[in-house]
Amino acid sequence: MLCIVGCGAAGLAAALESREKKIVIIDGKGAASAISPWNMQAEQGLKEKMLNTGKINNREILDYFIENYSTAKEFLEKHNIKLRKSNMGIIPNYRMVGKELTEIFRKKLIEKGVKIVEGNVKGIRVKGDKLCSIVVNSKEIYAENFIFAFGGLGNLYKYSTYVGAASNLLAACLEAGFEIGNLQYNMFHPFLIIDKKLPNTLLSGTLLQKMRFINSQNKEFLSEEIIEALKNNKYHYLFSKMCREFYAESLKNKIYAEILLNENEFNEYKQRDEFGWIFANRKLSEIRRFRITPAFHYSLGGLTIDRNAKTSFENVYAAGECTTGLHGCERVGGVAIAEAIIFGITAAKNANNGKLCRKGKLIKIPEIDEKHRQLFWELLGPIKRKKKLETFIDENKRTDDIYIKLALKAAELSLDGNLGLNYVID
Ligand SMILES: Cc1cc2nc3c(=O)[nH]c(=O)nc-3n(C[C@H](O)[C@H](O)[C@H](O)COP(=O)(O)OP(=O)(O)OC[C@H]3O[C@@H](n4cnc5c(N)ncnc54)[C@H](O)[C@@H]3O)c2cc1C
Numbered sequence: 001m002l003c004i005v006g007c008g009a010a011g012l013a014a015a016l017e018s019r020e021k022k023i024v025i026i027d028g029k030g031a032a033s034a035i036s037p038w039n040m041q042a043e044q045g046l047k048e049k050m051l052n053t054g055k056i057n058n059r060e061i062l063d064y065f066i067e068n069y070s071t072a073k074e075f076l077e078k079h080n081i082k083l084r085k086s087n088m089g090i091i092p093n094y095r096m097v098g099k100e101l102t103e104i105f106r107k108k109l110i111e112k113g114v115k116i117v118e119g120n121v122k123g124i125r126v127k128g129d130k131l132c133s134i135v136v137n138s139k140e141i142y143a144e145n146f147i148f149a150f151g152g153l154g155n156l157y158k159y160s161t162y163v164g165a166a167s168n169l170l171a172a173c174l175e176a177g178f179e180i181g182n183l184q185y186n187m188f189h190p191f192l193i194i195d196k197k198l199p200n201t202l203l204s205g206t207l208l209q210k211m212r213f214i215n216s217q218n219k220e221f222l223s224e225e226i227i228e229a230l231k232n233n234k235y236h237y238l239f240s241k242m243c244r245e246f247y248a249e250s251l252k253n254k255i256y257a258e259i260l261l262n263e264n265e266f267n268e269y270k271q272r273d274e275f276g277w278i279f280a281n282r283k284l285s286e287i288r289r290f291r292i293t294p295a296f297h298y299s300l301g302g303l304t305i306d307r308n309a310k311t312s313f314e315n316v317y318a319a320g321e322c323t324t325g326l327h328g329c330e331r332v333g334g335v336a337i338a339e340a341i342i343f344g345i346t347a348a349k350n351a352n353n354g355k356l357c358r359k360g361k362l363i364k365i366p367e368i369d370e371k372h373r374q375l376f377w378e379l380l381g382p383i384k385r386k387k388k389l390e391t392f393i394d395e396n397k398r399t400d401d402i403y404i405k406l407a408l409k410a411a412e413l414s415l416d417g418n419l420g421l422n423y424v425i426d
Pocket residue numbers: 005006007008009010011026027028029030031032033034035036037038039040119120121122149150151152161162164165166167168169202297298319320321322333334335336337338340
């Protein structure tokens with residue numbers, strides 16, 4: 001049997017493409033894929049862009065990704081997903097892309113006979129470098145083969161562009177001895193809407209070019225370089241710098257986004273843009289100015305995999321945002337969905353040699369609470385402070401809390417000297 005944890009783009013692609021007769025897929029509440037517009041970068045020059053942006057990419061993984069890039073589009077076309085051209089490359093032609101595609105693929109899984117289990121994973125049983133079972137809804141699911149597709153660390157941060165299931169398996173994987181890397185690297189996004197007038201969601205896409213960003217004193221605070229980059233849609237290559245400017249201001253003042261379109265232009269934008277739904281039924285005069293904050297957006301660190309999508313555990317493969325290596329210390333926007341699909345399919349192809357194991361050690365995974373979220377945001381947010389990291393490490397060495405252990409590992413890696421585009425202030 002194959003047990004897949006996660007029902008986002010990576011898990012869905014793996015379940016749809018697997019030839020295993022008996023498949024169980026576990027879906028907790030929340031998935032980045034379900035709220036994502038699935039915008040995908042054009043293929044041309046992508047490898048150079050990713051190398052220049054990420055700087056320390058795993059070349060084996062990057063080469064494999066580029067060699068197989070067309071697979072993502074072919075997978076969508078094979079499943080009759082309509083595509084159109086976008087500002088980046090291509091995008092599925094649906095109003096609420098993530099939500100609608102998730103529904104389409106889930107229906108296909110049911111037709112295929114895949115068992116979907118809804119629930120939050122509460123534990124994993126391991127024996128040496130083998131995974132025996134997954135604990136969910138007070139039951140233990142044993143399988144020969146597993147695919148981890150449990151997404152990123154969004155639920156561990158106070159401000160986040162997506163919130164996943166109530167527990168996070170990466171912490172349990174660390175405890176179990178999986179090889180994990182790059183926890184010091186995350187992608188933060190400046191544009192999480194936190195205004196009661198609008199949904200609490202990420203704003204991105206073409207509207208950013210037609211906005212002004214001001215603080216509570218009505219003053220613009222961004223550097224000329226970032227203002228120009230935003231205007232000209234070139235900000236993707238300056239993401240960390242842009243986020244740091246927003247974050248530094250957010251520590252002093254509230255931040256607001258102001259729309260510079262007229263009513264007609266705004267109505268047209270609402271109809272045609274993938275983020276237009278955010279403003280549905282709202283007049284421009286009501287929401288011309290709204291509050292935003294920087295937020296956690298994407299985990300660059302995670303489970304180490306090879307080009308076969310195999311983790312350091314014998315019978316566990318992994319795909320999507322829960323893995324690491326492809327993006328180095330920063331990521332080009334618009335490649336995460338392709339990554340999830342390509343490695344999801346690869347994992348499905350290879351996850352078939354495992355053996356059943358029993359009587360291993362059970363690692364329990366408690367729910368994440370507000371204290372964890374506050375801690376991750378303040379300690380491991382867009383700006384990390386050396387003293388704070390050192391004190392945290394000193395004070396928590398003997399902790400039993402698996403999330404604090406994950407934070408400790410990220411803190412230690414952050415102090416290692418190679419922070420890439422993230423940085424430490426004394
Ligand atoms: C708002 C937004 C917009 C984005 N836009 C784009 C874009 O345009 N293009 C692009 O390429 N990328 C984009 N991204 C990034 C991309 O969408 C994600 O990286 C990608 O969807 C991750 O897919 P995944 O399958 O790895 O994880 P997810 O989609 O997050 O799925 C994880 C799954 O695992 C389950 N799970 C996790 N933990 C547990 C647990 N303990 N118990 C049970 N189940 C669990 C979750 O419930 C979920 O089903 C965007 C992200 C966001 C948030």
